[in-house]
Amino acid sequence: MPGNAVLIGRVGALAVALGVGVAIAGTAGTAAADTTESGGGGTQTESRPERESAASGNADLGDSSPRDTELESAAADTDSAPAAGTGGGDDAAPARTSSGRLPRTLTVRTADLREPADDDDDHDDRDDHDDRDDRDDRDDRDDRDAGSDEPDPGPSPADVAALTALGAARREVGSASSGPSAASPQMTDRPTPQTVAVAAASPLGTPQQLAAEQLAQRISGSLPVQLARLFLKAGFYFAAQRQFDRVGGPDPENLRRLDAAVDAYAMGAAFQQQLLNSAEPTVVMQVAPPHTWYGQSVGASRILYDNPDTIYRFMGVNGASSYVIRGTFADVDNLPADTSFSVLTGLTGNTAAVLTKDQLVIEPDGSFTITADATPAGGRTNHLQLTADTTLIATRNTLSDWARQAPMSLEITRVGGPPNSLFSQLGGFAIPGIGPAVVRNPALTTLVSLIPPLPYVPTLLRGTVAAVIMLLGVQREETYMRVATTDPGTGERIDPNVLKDPARNAEFLATQLQSAGYFQLADDQALVITVRPGGAGYFVVPVTDDWTVTEDYWNVQTSLNNALAVADDADGTTYTLVLSPTDPGVANWVSTGGLNQGTISIRFQDLDPDAAILPSVDARLVRLEDLPAEMPPGTRWLAAGERAAQLAGRKAAYDLRFAPYPQP
Structure with a gap:
């Protein structure tokens, strides 16, 4: 089936499903929306009650799926360490909060870095994907890295360079393992996560992150994003003219930086687009400075008062699913000054729940596990309750001492909920009104989940979604400018060189x-x-x-x-x-x-x-x-x-x- 027909057919089927769902949404739906979700090694089934949580509080930032194929070794000649256990080696040792102090070695997780290029002329080779409705049959990888659903044509030169660089880096810094070297990379579609001890390597440079960066570069260069840049630039300019009117608007140096600010917002939107499919979640570092590593250079994605001390990472989630987040602090003697996990709702990013540094329970070896679903904690530690309009989990590591404090390693796995679908793939759970309605109605959830996802997502389509995200940014940017230029009580513009009393602001994290x-x-x-x-x-x-x-x-x-x-x-x-x-x-x-x-x-x-x-x-x-x-x-x-x-x-x-x- 030609690729365009697949796209049109499935989108049309989804539209019909939504129309039928709206018609029956008011009736007592008895169909079970929960399905078995295969992963890791077994099947899990979650029964999902009606979602009735109300959001409260606020958020800032402003500031590759966990089920992806993994490599047991980044390069054939790289030493491999045994899989690390989740405990600290002492079963009797008590779990600790973030104030606990026990040293450990730094670990990073390795995974498949493959990221395909678009090939609209090669649809015939993808026909076997079009009829694949069984979500448990995943022997052919669909490029799950960075949330992509495109078929895997094999590693690109950039991928090979990145993997080679990763292997070379490990050889340079030395492996902490004395185990045997892997004969060749072992690739499976749903492996058991492994950790490899690596000295002096950042836990941020995961293959999922590198693949997400590659894809974001492609999305940000697409035609829809380039057109949206023009609108965004004009919107930023006129917003600044209004907000800085007491000093004559933006000065020449700020005008010179306007293009860079728009480029950063476009890159941020390209990352956000990849987070929309909450059925295939991934951890993406965003709101980040430009950087060069593992053979690739990445543009800035800094927006909205980004904090130079904070590492921002985001995970796409929905209230119809359940998730497990695992992480590790490499050195519990030098934890970040602050760490938080925030449940964000809708497109505005209001905070429905927060797990703070003082609430996070950490094992003696520095590891922790967080559960996230629609149910209350019920006495459980490290739990986040998702609401019907939940779209993201944002996590922040704030490093006050850059030389001694390091960000945590982090991964997310979806363990229950409806199967991946075109609705989820196109970000349906994040659409205001529609997403929450689907989550609250089991019959509607089942209905929209009948249409399978596209075998791959063209960059043009991704760019179109990213462009929509960018257009929403015009109003959001002016809102953030207003934080600095306007008295929140009177709504009047304030003079320069005046700092307002510290307060909780509606556009920032509620705990700040x-x-x-x-x-x-x-x-x-x-x-x-x-x-x-x-x-x-x-x-x-x-x-x-x-x-x-x-x-x-x-x-x-x-x-x-x-x-x-x-x-x-x-x-x-x-x-x-x-x-x-x-x-x-x-x-x-x-x-x-x-x-x-x-x-x-x-x-x-x-x-x-x-x-x-x-x-x-x-x-x-x-x-x-x-x-x-x-x-x-x-x-x-x-x-x-x-x-x-x-x-x-x-x-x-x-x-x-x-x-x-x-x-x-």
């Missing part, structure tokens, strides 16, 4: 406090910011441009947090930082990165709910020549050469995120 504003500084001016953390265990002062995007924070000190800054007193009750375009010689300098105009969103996290003193912030505009008189006693001033050493240490610590690949 933020103090936002925007600056307008001459080269000889500075904004002296006094931060009193109160009951917050972490704060950061980052600089973003008018488009709410960070710049080069690895080579330039455009952010500073409480772990890297010098406190005014021994108890760390007050910090004084200097934000300016010109280096004032203060250790606590936050560079504007060449900006005279931009935005600030100071974050406070790891909040003590019982703290009597809440965080507070104040700012005052001074001339650089008057700065010494404005600084508190004991301020640390840098001698010649100390700034260069400070920045070199910052860059070396940043590179650990993409180890073993130093970044430009």
Whole structure:
């Protein structure tokens, strides 16, 4: 069957199914929506009750399926370690919360990296996929990497380069295993997950992530995305003219950065498109800086006040399914300053549930398991309840000490729910109104699940979906600009160089406090910011441009947090930082990165709910020549050469995120 006919036929069938479903949705549906889901080695069946959860709270970011084929070895000559157990080797050892302290080795998970190119002329070879309705028969891989459902034509040169680089990296840093080398990569469609001990390699560089990045590059270059860029650029520009009207709109330097901000939003949309099929979930690092590793260069996907200290990862989920999330902290003696898992709903990303750092139960070896489904926790630890309108689980690792703290390894597996379908593949569960209605009605869930997914998803179709996501971003971007430029109580525009009192903002994570504003500084001016953390265990002062995007924070000190800054007193009750375009010689300098105009969103996290003193912030505009008189006693001033050493240490610590690949 020609590929176009497959696409048209299945979309038409889905439309009919939805129409029939709407007609019967009001009746008492008795058909069971739950089906067996094969995976790993056995069949699991979940009975799904009616979903009746109400969402509450808010979220920010703003800030390859787990069932994919895996490689037991990244290269034929790479040493392989035995599969790591889930326990710490001592059955009697108690589970620990995030305050537990036991060292362990770093682990990364290996998997199939294959990512096919589109080939619209080769539909005849895919006919065997068109009639494959049995979801348990998956001997032919459909390219599940990064959520793709395209058939696998074999590794591309980029894939081979990435796998070769991964193997070479392991040889360079040495394998922690003394086991025998694998004779050849063993590929299966639903293997038991394995971990391989690797020294000094980032847990972020999973083959699923690399494949998602390859696909995102293709999507962002598609015609629909390029056309959407024009609309997005105009929307950003006019939004900035309105929001920064008190300073005459965006200045020339911010206008120069507009294209980069639009490109980053397009890349973010390309990643988000891959998350829409919640029947084939994957963990995708997004809201990330540009980086080069494993033979590929990836553009920025930073948006909406991204935090330089935070690693953002997202997983597509739906309320009709159940999931298991597994992760490991490599060094429980140096856990991230903050870690959270948030259940996000709809297209706006409101938070329905949060699992915080203090609630997360971690085993002595640093591993943890989280369950996610529509049922309440019922006494279970590490559980997230999904609502009918749930679309994503967002996770954040906030690293206050870049040199010592590392992000966790992470994977997700769907263990129950309706079979993969065209409805899920096209993001039906994420469509407002339609998705929740399908989740709440078992008969409707069964009906839309009858149409199987497409054997592959053309890049043009992916690009069209990503373009729609981009168009929604125009309004969202202005909302985030308004956080910095507008008084939330009066709705009136505020002056520059004024920081609002820390508060929970509707567009940010519910467990954070933020103090936002925007600056307008001459080269000889500075904004002296006094931060009193109160009951917050972490704060950061980052600089973003008018488009709410960070710049080069690895080579330039455009952010500073409480772990890297010098406190005014021994108890760390007050910090004084200097934000300016010109280096004032203060250790606590936050560079504007060449900006005279931009935005600030100071974050406070790891909040003590019982703290009597809440965080507070104040700012005052001074001339650089008057700065010494404005600084508190004991301020640390840098001698010649100390700034260069400070920045070199910052860059070396940043590179650990993409180890073993130093970044430009």
